[in-house]
Amino acid sequence: GAGVSQSPRYKVTKRGQDVALRCDPISGHVSLYWYRQALGQGPEFLTYFNYEAQQDKSGLPNDRFSAERPEGSISTLTIQRTEQRDSAMYRCASSPRLDSYEQYFGPGTRLTVT
Amino acid sequence: QKEVEQNSGPLSVPEGAIASLNCTYSDRGSQSFFWYRQYSGKSPELIMFIYSNGDKEDGRFTAQLNKASQYVSLLIRDSQPSDSATYLCGRPPRTRDDKVIFGPGTSLSVIP
Numbered sequence: 001g002a003g004v005s006q007s008p009r010y011k012v013t014k015r016g017q018d019v020a021l022r023c024d025p026i027s028g029h030v031s032l033y034w035y036r037q038a039l040g041q042g043p044e045f046l047t048y049f050n051y052e053a054q055q056d057k058s059g060l061p062n063d064r065f066s067a068e069r070p071e072g073s074i075s076t077l078t079i080q081r082t083e084q085r086d087s088a089m090y091r092c093a094s095s096p097r098l099d100s101y102e103q104y105f106g107p108g109t110r111l112t113v114t
Numbered sequence: 115q116k117e118v119e120q121n122s123g124p125l126s127v128p129e130g131a132i133a134s135l136n137c138t139y140s141d142r143g144s145q146s147f148f149w150y151r152q153y154s155g156k157s158p159e160l161i162m163f164i165y166s167n168g169d170k171e172d173g174r175f176t177a178q179l180n181k182a183s184q185y186v187s188l189l190i191r192d193s194q195p196s197d198s199a200t201y202l203c204g205r206p207p208r209t210r211d212d213k214v215i216f217g218p219g220t221s222l223s224v225i226p
Contacts, residue, residue, distance in 0.1 A: 035214075035216075040218075041218050041219070042202045042204070042217050042218045042219045043158065043202070043216045044216070045213045045214045045215065045216070048207070048214065050210070055211055056207070056211050056212060056213055058213060091157060091158075099209075099210060099212075100206055101148040101160070101205075101206040102160055102163070103158075103160065103214075105158050105159070107157060108157060
C-alpha cells in the first residue's frame with residue numbers, strides 16, 4: 001500500500017516568505033509526527049497529533065512554526081517569515097497506534113531558505 | 115545533557131563480525147526504547163523496540179536494555195555491508211503530552 005507522502009519534496013524560498021509543508025499519512029494511521037533533521041543528526045521532534053488533536057508542540061522552535069491536522073488525516077506544517085536557519089529536512093511520520101514507537105516516515109521535504 | 119546520547123562514530127567492523135551500538139539516557143522515567151536504521155539519504159525505519167530489562171532478539175539483531183545503568187544497546191551479528199547505515203536510538207512519548215526523543219545516531223560501516 002501507499003506509504004507516507006510529503007510535498008513538496010524540495011522547496012527553495014526567500015527569507016521572509018511563508019512556506020507550507022504537507023504530509024499525507026498512511027490511511028488509517030491515528031498519530032502523525034513532525035520532525036526536523038539536520039545533516040548528520042537524528043530527527044528533532046517538533047510536534048505530533050493523535051487524530052486531529054495536537055498533543056505536544058513544545059518542540060516547535062518558536063511561534064513562526066505551526067501545524068494543523070484539522071480532519072485527523074492530512075497535516076500541514078507552516079513556517080512564517082522564514083529565516084536561513086530554518087533550512088533543513090522536514091520529516092513527517094505516521095503511526096497506527098497512539099503515542100507509539102512504531103512510526104513510518106515519509107521521504108521528507110528539503111527546505112532551503114536563501 | 116541531552117536526554118539520549120550516542121557515539122556518532124563512525125563505527126567500522128569487518129563483514130561477519132558483531133557490531134555493538136550503544137545508547138545512554140538520562141531520564142530514569144523512560145521505560146521503553148526503540149532503534150531505527152537510516153540509510154544515507156533515506157528515511158528512518160524501525161528495527162527494534164524494547165521495554166523490559168534484558169535482551170530481545172530478532173534475527174541477527176539483539177536489543178539490550180539495562181535500566182539500572184541507563185543504557186540501551188543494539189548488537190548486530192554476522193554484520194553485512196548492507197547493514198552500513200546510521201542507527202538511531204530513542205524513546206516514544208511517555209505520556210499523552212510528551213515528546214519523542216531520538217538520539218543523534220551512530221554511523222556504522224561494515225567493511226567487506
